[in-house]
Amino acid sequence: MDVFTPDHPLSLALAERAYTELTDVQGAVLDPVAEGRDLLVSAQTGSGKTVAYGLALADTLLDGMPTLGAAGDPLALVVAPTRELALQVSRELTWLYAKAGARVVACVGGMDPRAEQRLLAQGVHIVVGTPGRLRDHLERGALRIRHLQAVVLDEADEMLDMGFREDLEFILEATPAERRTLLFSATLPKDIVAMAKRYQRNAWRIAIAAGKQGHADIEYRAVRVAPNETEHAVVNILRYIESPTAMVFCNTRESVRHLQAILLERGFSAVGLSGEMSQAERNRALQSLRDGRARVCVATDVAARGIDLPNLGLVIHAELPQNAETLQHRSGRTGRAGKKGISALLVLLSRRRRAEGLLNAAGVTATWSGAPAADEILQLDQERLLKHPLLTEEPDEADLAMATALLAERPPEAIAAALVKMYRAHLPAAEEVFDPGSGPAPMGERPERAPRGERPPQLEGGGVWFRLNVGRQKNADPRWLIPLICRQGKITKAEIGAIRIFERDTRFEIEAAAADRFRAALAHADRTDVRIELADNQGAGGPPPPRESHGPRKARPEGARPEGKKPGGFIKTPWKAKDGAKKKPTPR
Template identity: 60%
Template sequence: MSFADLPAPLREALTARGYAEPTPVQSAVLTPDAAGRDLLVSAQTGSGKTVAFGLAIAPELLGDAPRLKPAGAPLALVVAPTRELALQVKAELTWLYAPAGGRVVSCVGGMDPVAERRQLSHGAHIVVGTPGRLRDHLERGNLIPGSLRAVVLDEADEMLDLGFKEELEAILDETPAERRTLLFSATVPRGIAALAKGYQRDALRIEATSQAEPHGDIEYRAAIVAPHELERAVVNLLRLEDARIAMVFCATRASVARLHGNLSERGFSAVALSGELSQAERSRALQNLRDGRARVCVATDVAARGIDLPDLGLVIHAELPRDPETLLHRSGRTGRAGRKGVSVLLVPHTRRRLAERLIAAARVKASWAPAPSAEAVRARDDERLAAQARAMVAEEPEEADLDLARRLLADQAVSAEALAAALLHVLRAPLPAPEEVTEIADRSAPRAPREAAPRPQEGGGEEGVWFRMDVGRDGRADPKWLLPFLCRRGHVTRQEIGRIRILARETQFEVAPYAAQRFAAASRKGDEQDAHIRIVPMQPMRRGKR
């Protein structure tokens, strides 16, 4: 399907925006089979679905007329889960329907409801809003639903996840029974299927994206890190990739606030997005990213829902997503509109199995490697700075600068090498310093059977290295928490811990020889919860002696 059969005003808008051919989801909703029918559409983020449903509802808005009639009661309603997504949808539909004389009004939480009521009273062809605010306007009589010919639920799965089921049902119950209902969702879980069954008639199911073929423009990576070094790994990833815009995802508002503050303190131009911010603060943060005044966005999943930043080239999962859908939604912020993107999961080595299951369930392939080291960042810096210096030298210099350079070189105390070093020092100065991280070996290739792995053994074999910790029976030392604690504190696996001897005031334990150096280095760095527990190496002991 092409754009050739669309009304002239819509073709004009698409041409002005550089659209030559429809994307798969746009083609799917424009087929003759889809005409006039309710639609249940699966489409990934960045696939052009906003334009898709904008084109799909054109017959209900325009009919055979070249332009829309003067705005009155709305003809179409679009419901979106978040303010940002609703405002983006409004912006997209505004340019799409501008040549046809379309008027689009938004009704979203966090904005002035009085101003919205005034906008609605002036008439609209399309109303875009969030569930709570739309329901409020319906109940107050500000939004008149009687003329609605089409209702679109955008990212319906997310709206159900956010607890908007009651609001959606209340909105749909108020709309005319003969309306078209278009339901767009990244996935179709049980709740979405029930919603479709209850409010759609003979809906055409469209899968614009094969679940077996996730977004092809996103490169997935998994970086293995020590649990207490996640923040340092974020710093090194941001520095190594040097993306025009990067987004870092955290699980909670508190994590966002802490990471944002620490990144800003290290010299990154960063903004934060979380549910506690006002609409004005969120809009200002996004504008700073688009204008280039900020390059890093630290966000929660809900706050970042629906955000469209075309130059976003890097997504970092500072905390693992809760499910495969969240992984795909987060990653879908990058790799949009034909651009390539990178999505990196930071995986504490203690949670590797969980991350592997998550990646497999999302049907993506990820390359595994340790988190980037400070040395790797400095090597990449050298390449970039050298290229930047060459580019600066290639430019035609100002005569005044050239004259000053000659005078400096004429001074016997200043050499060309010193001038070049000074230039590189100036270029390097604004860059945040890379962080030293513990190198966690990638044991992904090919994994040996567990019983074949070297480990301390009671019945002979290579003697392990013994360590002592200052907690014993009197301190309620218990094997149930001791073994997980040692693995977490020392960055080792259960197979690398051997015999454990719990004495009255201390605990002695054995670590596999090949892992002892790694354990000793890691165990010196306790976190806030266990820093009071001291672990030191002992002299190797003979079997049977204490």
């Protein structure tokens, strides 16, 4: 790969990292037409943007020299939206410019500002930081930028979304007017284009197609999930797709805490990442993922922005992202640097259209299926055990001697069973999940009825009827409704009586003695797409009628027009012709 001359410091650094081929965005910024110019670059997450602007800055910072010289006031300033991304960029630029003798300092919120001020005072070549902290150092005079030659805005669209516009404008207006400005963004909304026109001069625009670079190494899967089985689906996907590192996205801090607790209870080594955590806690969580002590990271979108974890082969969207850009940024945590990755969206039936809209807007195609079943996972466990190094590697003499001694004492079946037991002891148990199907049943089709003569369970002391807001149109089925009712109402299956599924809703009976407790539990249950409420028209003879039932049609006086019916079309005349024969309907 000929980026610069073979003895160029950046060429040597790339060779040490086994870079053999540039990504599209990296090649584009090295085009001769882009040399020395301001750049406006749109490229998806995971396309190699950090190395790209590191390469683009080389000629400006080195100016033909083999090293950067003595450290003093910074020559380049890189602004990133989050602490994690800023620290990640700092690490990348440190190895990329190591042969050039660069001193890179990170300035981010949550770290000791006085320690950062001391580092800046000792001299620096490149400063990487978050908008708020960089502005603070500028206002206090700790960051001197009179010799600044270049400014890079990384993930500019995200910084505007997070409310950093004022800080960015302050930084850009404080920097020397003759600087280079490199603006990198996953998307180019109007606000970004307006900022580019205001703060850049004759910028060269580079657009890397999402399909070509951003999604080529990511396989998208959409997983149908019953309303009460999101956590079970996450467990089974983590068990089925055995990635060394996986990331699970939630939309709120509370969801992160809850799901992390669930995974820890199931036996996964999981860490959480959310905005309420201190920088030290976030650093410890990320380090445990990098050194293999943790396998799963449960995170919010903001906390996970810019994170680059080694061997991250799986991203799970436990809750659907807010928009297509967030979907791309989440998924972009995997499928990086030529490695393959999987992005799995968990989709409730009521969210199917929204999920399809997100996928279409992102320009990706997903494979739809249910969550992996427990039997499938058990079968995979057997296949993985047969390929385990314990069985494939050649045993030494000591191992063979012990094996011979064991066979003398125990039958082969018992030894094999003990091996399976030891292997499975460290694996979280798979969950029983139900595939709710792809949508409403086709016209004319209905769920199978119970066999003739089979009666619903009789409840002691009678029952109280409740209503669910899902019916046949949303594939309501007792197999997933009963666990949902038990979980939300804190009752057992024995306290549920008859269940009647109608077109748009479901009526079910709760034992009278448990009804008050059931209603109290519903008031504190987590909000889901399925709502449970007391049914109206309580009666002892059976369930109240569904809302779509209209009862028998009432007779209408002869010749009367239905209310709201407009004249026109054919109407039947109530009178007879003079000869006694009925006349044909006449148009009006």
